[in-house]
Amino acid sequence: MGNLMLLKLTISILSPEGETNFISMWKSFKHPRQWSKLLNPISHIESYMMSDCLRLGMVIPFILNRSLTVNCLKPQELARLQERTNLNRNQVINMIVKCWAIVAKCSQLAFKTTLTNNNYDELAIYLKKEREALIEVKLMYGHDINIIENALQTNLEWIGSTGEASEFSNDFVGLPNLHASCHLLRHARTFGTLVNTAVRTKEMVHRILKNIVPHTNCKNIEFDLLKHYTTLQAIRHLADGGIDPRNLRHSVEFMNISQDFNHLFKDWFIMESSEADNVELEVCSQSSQFRNIILRKPVSAHNTNIRIDTVSFKTDLALAYESFGYRASLINQKCNFYEGASYIQYIHNAKVQCHLNTDDIVTIQVEDYGESFAVIRAIFKYKSNNGYLYPFIYVDWFEDTYKIHGKLDCLIYVL
Structure with missing residues (x-):
């Protein structure tokens, strides 16, 4: 849903007072206990994973509604937003909160484990609202309306004729997955859900490895996680006997892999739950x-x-x-x-x-x-x-x- 991109965009326009108010309200906001601890979204945004963005995206409309005032935006950003939207200062604040409310509602519907016919209809309505809201946000930041409408219309026509989506032009760089929302409703009706169960496993692995990477403060850890994840995938491949699904043939180099496992796993341990x-x-x-x-x-x-x-x-x-x-x-x-x-x-x-x-x-x-x-x-x-x-x-x-x-x-x- 592009929560991360929209989150970065929102944080970038906050003044120091706005950042202070946002963090103060974020810390006092009551989260469900089963949620993993969310890092500071101002200083640790690069360490946010998909589940982090989804959870913060669900509560950020309420946080902004309580904390965001005209003094919370950088003066030059507020002036530019007023100029491009022809709105007064309070209306700009309301528009930002409403945009996040639509994105949160869309995310809530998209991540439901079961969907009814009414949910499909509601999802279609909010996907359209989300596209309109995100286009309006991009207009606030100087993107030409003709470029956006032409690119979106071209993409919709391509979907209708071939069932596939073409890529947007370079002018669409930074737009949070606008073209992807054109597919979601059809995928939901085809597969019955939009939840990808494989993502939970990957996020669990990433969350474990995240604790391994030292000094993650303000650090983009994607490369570190990629190295660890690739290593685990390689170990999994070796544990399966080194079979390549493309030719279903054992590799000779893996015949004595059990001896190497002793060295790889000698420091691994499992302990009982404290509960x-x-x-x-x-x-x-x-x-x-x-x-x-x-x-x-x-x-x-x-x-x-x-x-x-x-x-x-x-x-x-x-x-x-x-x-x-x-x-x-x-x-x-x-x-x-x-x-x-x-x-x-x-x-x-x-x-x-x-x-x-x-x-x-x-x-x-x-x-x-x-x-x-x-x-x-x-x-x-x-x-x-x-x-x-x-x-x-x-x-x-x-x-x-x-x-x-x-x-x-x-x-x-x-x-």
Whole structure:
């Protein structure tokens, strides 16, 4: 989606005050716990990988909406933007935030693991909005509208006639993958998803190797990662017997490779997870859609904000049991609380690994209301009358105000 290019473009126009405000708001913004630590986007942008750009791209509209003012842009940049767009200063700020909001929404749709017919229609709408927004951004930086429109129209006609895309001219250098968005909808309908599972493996390898490369501060580590990744690919090739898929023939040089492995792997080691002693495996699932439920990191009930001796808590627990067909009176009193939980959920015959933590904001499908939002206040297990332990989450629901934010184009909820 070109998040990295747009991110660099946005950072380049920030004044020192703008950078300070941006970083201050970025540090105070609450991220999901399962996200890996994001490096400082101002000083470490060259170390950002695809997953980093995607995650920052999802929250940057809200960060900019709270931190970006007319004083946060370089005076010469603000003057140039006003001149090219014929907008006043506040309108320029709003346009930058709206552009990021569209890109974030497009990314959210593109990276959904499952897509419905409504999602396809929504993706088509937002892809068009994204192209228009990015073209407008390029116009703000001096690109000729005729060059952009002609190149885009040529590319669309080529797609329609041959099913393939031609490359844009050199005048399109720096434009964030505008031509790629012309393919996304067709690929989504053809393959059912736009998620490339191979990327996760590569990013995992890169994230491990990133810790190996010393002094990454402000350093472009692409070459270092490329060398490490190429080495691992070569080792994988050797471990497979040195078979070349083009001729399916063993190479003579690989006959004694096992002796060389002793030298290559002598410093490698594997250790047990530090969380192994804090995992509970004996809980049962209330639904066949949820498997392999694991509760992590026990906490004392005194360290939670939940009072289990209140009538409201006992009523909610009884209603939860009743929802899956257990209507007997609850005789046990003890609840064991945990900081997190993980499980595998089956969605449309696909397995999805999910992780939950206290204070996370989650979406929940409610039978009569559809998709609703809630904050997790507690994760606990309770022993029912039949002797089985069942896991539960205690949530506070967000209330829909049925209002849409003017710049971010998202629904507004209150807690």
